[in-house]
Amino acid sequence: MLKKERQAYILHQVNLHNRVLSSLLCTEINVSEDTIRRDLQELAEEGKVIKVHGGALSHSFNQVSFPVNGVYSQNQKQSIAQKAIALISNGMFVLTSGGTTIMELARSLPPQLKATFISGSIPVILEYMHHPNIEVILIGDKISKNSKITVGSDAIAKIKQMKPDICFLGTNAIDIEHGITDNDWEVVQLKKAMIESSKKVVCLSIAEKINSVQPIRVCGLSEIDMLITELEADDPLLKPYIEAGVKVA
Amino acid sequence: MLKKERQAYILHQVNLHNRVLSSLLCTEINVSEDTIRRDLQELAEEGKVIKVHGGALSHSFNQVSFPVNGVYSQNQKQSIAQKAIALISNGMFVLTSGGTTIMELARSLPPQLKATFISGSIPVILEYMHHPNIEVILIGDKISKNSKITVGSDAIAKIKQMKPDICFLGTNAIDIEHGITDNDWEVVQLKKAMIESSKKVVCLSIAEKINSVQPIRVCGLSEIDMLITELEADDPLLKPYIEAGVKVA
């Protein structure tokens, strides 16, 4: 069999079945694994397939991403994400909500980190999926088209079954008196469950949202362990929260 | 034999068999390999064949290099999607697998359709989310990065709790003897559960995949209700399936 023929055949198989294993191909075509590997290599260089350990994948399926429009206050959120990442170590189970701050966190995860991330937010999950070393657990249920997150009793039940090491909450509003508040009833139910299940609860919030209130209460300050903002820890804005027993970073 | 004659003969052979080997040709015509090589060279320069190491290929053969970004066989999948959509009516619960054919189905859903769609495939879910009137239920569990679908016992358990009206399966390989087969163990588990739960099972497959086999068995033909391809229902390729009791469209 001619080289080009072989490559055409491989390409055909990849496009048909979305993935091929070099081990299977080489028995099928009756050539050595090296040859298959070299073929896949060439096809990959021409951009016709995506080479992976043990075989190759079709190009068509592997470029899912969410339309990201300009993120508000990206710099601040970046700096929040960095502080949050410092709390994560290898092997942890990390539960996260949705929201642009969490997105920033997801995007900034160091590539060598090995951990398990759990979320019901579609955009966030997509970011997690791009990372090579993390396991991704998706919480299923009905999708709320507004917030692009799964909501409902199944999702809540699933969260309650878990005991993640740490939970990162994108925060909509936080206030000394009313604690964490939000404006979407279903999302609030979810966050409540997340707080209840997690060993440690960390709120991520840009300074702008500090001392603001939304209609629906998530939890009181006593139930969160840490508040991360882009501010320095000794910023006067944070002082009342420290006094209320919340760690800040 | 004259040069022109020889070249005409070679060209004829190429168009007939899509390929020629120079070694064979030279014994056939009884000239030296050099001569054959020179002929092929000329024909290649005139663009009539594609010269490769060891022989030459027909132009049509090589031309089947696919668009790198686009979906393979999109037209066929479009037409399959249309046939599948005809089976969906308002108020239905529709369970779907993943795959590019299902993606096409998701993209082509008429905007006024009101139904509930259930899936564990991230790319497919993203498409569903764009539609204004459909409810989207996401099956949660661990995400398989290969297939971008949730897999695992939780996902299977969730599917078994449901009784969807119809289930659309993207098909990897279908064959009279072996039924539906696939190449990813976890995905197969999922598909088995989907088939078991659903009132009606519809397989979507481009004609190219008909009569092909993959390593892992999903189910026999008796378990599926309908097979949708881009072919006409009276195509001879489909006849054995009809005889096996599968409806086709």
Next chain:
DNA sequence: GGAATTCCCGCATAAAAACGCAGAAACCGG
């Protein structure tokens, strides 16, 4: 953390291509 794959590198080999050359055949204008 250890076993099993898979990958990567260099080498060996055989097949095919390229190259130069020379002889044979065809062509061609007288």
Next chain:
DNA sequence: CCGGTTTCTGCGTTTTTATGCGGGAATTCC
């Protein structure tokens, strides 16, 4: 018919290409 020219073809040598093999590095899986 004949010498000169061009074209074609085959041969020997050198290069290039394709492929398989072995061993060590890297990766994945349990």
